[in-house]
Amino acid sequence: MSAEGHTSEPSVSQNDDLSSTIPAAASPESVPTANGTPAEGNNQQRKRGRGDSKKVRRENYNKRQHHGNYTPVRQLPRDRNEDEEDGEAKERQPKRKVACMVGYCGTGYHGMQINPPQRTIEGDIFNAFVKAGAISEDNSNDPKKSAFMRAARTDKGVHAAGNVISLKLIIEDPDIVEKVNSLLPDQIRLWGYSRTTKGFECRKHCDSRIYEYLIPSYSFLPPKPGSALAKQINEMADKYPGVTRDDPEGARFWVDVAHQVKVAGINEDEIRAAYAEALEEQALNQQKPKDEGSLKTFLNLSDDQFREFKQIRAIENVARRAYRISAERLDLVRLAMKKYEGPHNFHNFTIGKDFNDPSSRRYMKSLVASDPKIIEGTEWISIKIHGQSFMLHQIRKMIGMAAQVVRTGAPLDRINEAFNRRKINIPKAPALGLLLERPVYTNFNERLKSFGRDAVSFDAYNDMMEEFKMKYIYDKIYAEEAKENVFYGFFGFIDNFKGDVHLFDYLTAKGFPEDDDSVPITDAVLKEMDEEDMEELEGDNEG
Structure with a gap:
């Protein structure tokens, strides 16, 4: 078994010299x-x-x-194994401290870290090591006996093209990598390993980590006209003119969609009026119907109205997937990402952290948004985030904040203001697009040179990793978005959110309130926005 922290009760081995007791x-x-x-x-x-x-x-x-009631302790004979009975003692194989480079698709797993009885990436890897003979049977009941450690913990559903595990392994077998991979599912790969020093700890000695976030370009389109957030943006723009950016490109997109709906013979205003109350209830209570039947009942629409509702949604889906981001909007995305570079206080980009907590300060080395790539009709943008370390949900909230600032026309400096003391709520972007690219060990690799050891690096496996990402990570992300409309669902929920407090005033011309107490962000409100956050454990990880 691979249950971490699970140890058997103390017992006396037959190999012990009991006469000494x-x-x-x-x-x-x-x-x-x-x-x-x-x-x-x-x-x-x-x-x-x-x-x-x-x-x-x-x-x-x-x-x-x-002479009393005590029977003298008799020294028990030392247990003999099969090899010894044949006159041949079983050789104890040496263990070496190594860094294992691995990659995996997180779909179907409850995260990276061993967490019995759930199925985890580490659990499958550890079991494969044992079956392949890289970990002895004596150490097979507890990963801690092998000094098992990961460089970065990824949460449920998060992928990694490259991650590092450090531990003590038996590596005498020259085919050990192939044997381990033969025992793993195809969505988990051991790329290779490097000998390290005895004191190597993959998390402690990691200089930085590179993550990648894939996002459809339509995510940067403005909120749909008539939605709660769109109305709020327009009202504040009238009240505080000259603060937010005009967005003629975004306006044209929604005018074209409205025209297509009208050509289809659908009166969208009537449909929206029919389910407006249900939408408001959904936004307040986060009720999410699981299938079309329950959605129809939830929206309280007639058969004809529900058919037209689905037509509207289909027209919007086609338009979003056909959208191609302009050079001007892509420049805004890149400028927004640059706001995160350098040392900042990211207390608003995680949970359970205060402004005064020293661990809230993190250093981001670079954020780079790629040129768009069209995959099966949808345009995607890859964003590479290189930072020294990350907190829980930090990257997803960074992406969420940048996307909201771009799509609402708010000043890009609102990102800088989020580093200040004022507490705000930043919704985290979907986990679907996030993957760990690789940990980086620049400083430690300099030390390894003096020992004549290979660097802890993924460079030798780049081609295999790219092929793996395309087949087991990218394709799954694209397919799930095409089927489930994950990003549309996320931004649509934010656009229609209605509450007693103006959680998203900072995305309008009004901006942040002068009085910190004027927007009370309580635990109850945060839980309403994202219940699962309250169940997560803090850690120096992203997910």
Whole structure:
């Protein structure tokens, strides 16, 4: 079994020398006879050699104890294995401290870290090591015995093209990598390993980590006209003119969609009026119907109205997938990402952290948005985030904040203001697009050179990793978005959110309130926005 922290009860091995547990015999002078005088022959015993003296004292002790209700402890014979019975002792194979480079698709797993009884990436990898003979049976009941550690913990559903595990392995077999991979599912790969120093800890010695986030370009389109957030943006723009950006491109997109709906003979205003109350209830209570039947009941629409509702949704889906981001909007995305570079206080980009908590300060080395790529009709943008370390949900909230600032026309400096003391709620973007690209060990690799060891690096596996990403990570992300409309669902929920407090005033011309207490972000409100956050454990990880 691979249950971490699971140890068996203490027991005495048959290989132990149990005679060593017998107390030393009392001094001969102190052993009385029946009449209370020292036993005869004690002086002679004292004159014997040292070895004989110990033997006699032990025999006398056992004899005395045997007269009572105690049976002397007999030294048990050492257990023999099959090899020894054949006259051949089983050789104990040496263990070496190594860094294992791995990659995996997180779909179907409850995250990276071993967490019995759930199925996890580490659990499958550890079991494969044991079955392949890289971990002995003696150490197979507890990963801690092998000093098992990961560089970065990824949460449920998060993928990694490259991650590092450090541990002590038996690596005498030259085909050990192939054997381990033959015991793993195709969505988990051991790329290779590097010998390290005994004190190597993959998490502690990691200089930085590179993540990738894939997002459809339509995610940067403005909120749909008539939605709660769109109305709020327009109202604040009238009240505080000249603060937010005009977005003629985004306006044209929604005008074209409205025209297509009208050509289809659908009166969208009537449909929206029919389910407006249900939408508001959904936004307040986060009720999410699981299938079309329950959605129809939830929206309280007639058969004809529900058919037209689905037509509208289909028209919008086609339009979003056909959208191609303009150079101007892509520049805004890149400028927004640059706002995160350098040292900042990211207390608003995680949960359970205060502004004064020193661990809230993190250093981002670079954020780079790629040129768009069209995959099966949908345009995607890859964003590479290189930072020293990350907190829980930090990257997803960074992406969420940048996307909201771009799509609402809010000043890009609102990102800088989020680093200040004021507490705000930043929704985290879907986990679907996130993957760990690789940990980086620049400084430690310099030390390894002096030992004549190979660097802890993924460079030798780049081609295999790219092929793996395309087949087991990218394709799954694209397919799930095409089927489930994950990103549309996320931004649509934000656009239609209605509450008692103006959680998203900072995305409008109004901006952040001067009085910190004017927007009370309580635990109850945060839980309403994202219940699962309250169940997550904090850690120096992203997910």
